[in-house]
Amino acid sequence: MPKSRNDVLQGTLDLLVLRTLSASDAMHGYAITAHIHRVSADRLRVEEGSLYPALHRMEQEGWLRASWGKTENNRDARFYEITAKGRKQLEAERKNWAQLTEGVGRVLQYA
Numbered sequence: 001m002p003k004s005r006n007d008v009l010q011g012t013l014d015l016l017v018l019r020t021l022s023a024s025d026a027m028h029g030y031a032i033t034a035h036i037h038r039v040s041a042d043r044l045r046v047e048e049g050s051l052y053p054a055l056h057r058m059e060q061e062g063w064l065r066a067s068w069g070k071t072e073n074n075r076d077a078r079f080y081e082i083t084a085k086g087r088k089q090l091e092a093e094r095k096n097w098a099q100l101t102e103g104v105g106r107v108l109q110y111a
Contacts, residue, residue, distance in 0.1 A: 002084065011055050013046065013080055015097055018090040023083040026067070028077035029055060063089050 020035050022025060027035065031056075033046040055078075058064045063086030069079045080092070 007035055013050060014058065014063075015071070015093040016044070016046070016092070017051075017058065017080075018082060018086055018093060019053065021064065021080060022087060026069070026079035026081040028069070028071055028079050028090075030071075032080070057084070061089070092098070 016036050017032060020032055020039075024035070029048070029051055033048070033051055036044055036046050044084065055066070059066050059080070063083060064080045065083050066078045066080050068076060071077045
């Protein structure tokens with residue numbers, strides 16, 4: 001089955017999650033996906049099957065800190081916030097993204 005065109009490009013999930021959390025207070029997983037979907041004007045969709053393993057991995061790396069809290073619907077959920085180490089990783093991810101997009105742009109412009 002072909003993937004939807006608006007699935008998050010492989011390798012960009014860390015960048016998107018770290019950027020989302022750098023601009024806000026702690027958020028739970030669904031709020032992170034909703035934010036990315038909304039800010040991207042419905043062009044990007046983060047699947048739960050990708051998000052939660054990534055959040056766990058980023059927490060293990062020390063990029064995120066997680067704690068239990070209540071959602072706006074009074075449900076228990078893990079809330080994630082970016083750490084100082086995560087902010088450093090965000091800058092590294094931004095630089096990598098800039099280099100990648102510059103390279104792709106050069107290939108697309110090649111005549």
